Amino acid sequence: AQTVTQSQPEMSVQEAETVTLSCTYDTSESDYYLFWYKQPPSRQMILVIRQEAYKQQNATENRFSVNFQKAAKSFSLKISDSQLGDAAMYFCAYRSAQDNAGNMLTFGGGTRLMVKP
Amino acid sequence: DSGVTQTPKHLITATGQRVTLRCSPRSGDLSVYWYQQSLDQGLQFLIQYYNGEERAKGNILERFSAQQFPDLHSELNLSSLELGDSALYFCASSVRPRAEQFFGPGTRLTVL
Numbered sequence: 001a002q003t004v005t006q007s008q009p010e011m012s013v014q015e016a017e018t019v020t021l022s023c024t025y026d027t028s029e030s031d032y033y034l035f036w037y038k039q040p041p042s043r044q045m046i047l048v049i050r051q052e053a054y055k056q057q058n059a060t061e062n063r064f065s066v067n068f069q070k071a072a073k074s075f076s077l078k079i080s081d082s083q084l085g086d087a088a089m090y091f092c093a094y095r096s097a098q099d100n101a102g103n104m105l106t107f108g109g110g111t112r113l114m115v116k117p
Numbered sequence: 118d119s120g121v122t123q124t125p126k127h128l129i130t131a132t133g134q135r136v137t138l139r140c141s142p143r144s145g146d147l148s149v150y151w152y153q154q155s156l157d158q159g160l161q162f163l164i165q166y167y168n169g170e171e172r173a174k175g176n177i178l179e180r181f182s183a184q185q186f187p188d189l190h191s192e193l194n195l196s197s198l199e200l201g202d203s204a205l206y207f208c209a210s211s212v213r214p215r216a217e218q219f220f221g222p223g224t225r226l227t228v229l
Contacts, residue, residue, distance in 0.1 A: 042222075045223075
């Protein structure tokens, strides 16, 4: 079974600065997807960014980018120019790409990000 | 707004009772997923349906059951409720099993 670990329960960053959230995962599969989800105080789960394991290029979405290290099974999220609205819980998630594996997301424990004005 | 709707938003009930949570997927989405978010267990997958058929099962208790109806909406039934069942229950949907999942706003269940 796959596991996802987020070792930082809480992080804080100054507004306009850059912060990196860590995530490691364990899997024996070679093809899979990785995601970062944001959960603001409203509790809505919002997809921030996704990465396909077969792609070597790191995904970017505006101020959000990832550092995907497949051999190390590491998938960190970098938020540049942090804004007050970035304050939220961030979850790293894994999903198998195998047809017979089901398509469920396996989540890490989350990192609470605080943004200081 | 993801297009996934869940009702009710909040539910308060007593131990031993039974409740039904409802989810309407985005228009055109055939796959529905249920997740539970609790302080103890974090976010975990419960069950997945695709076009009316059960596709995958996670850590879903025997007291819990779900189904997906012909109009593609889904219901999660929780019975013999315990205090530990208090959680936020999310429904997500996707157009097909390997596509992006979009989450609903969740149903907050409180068992007293």
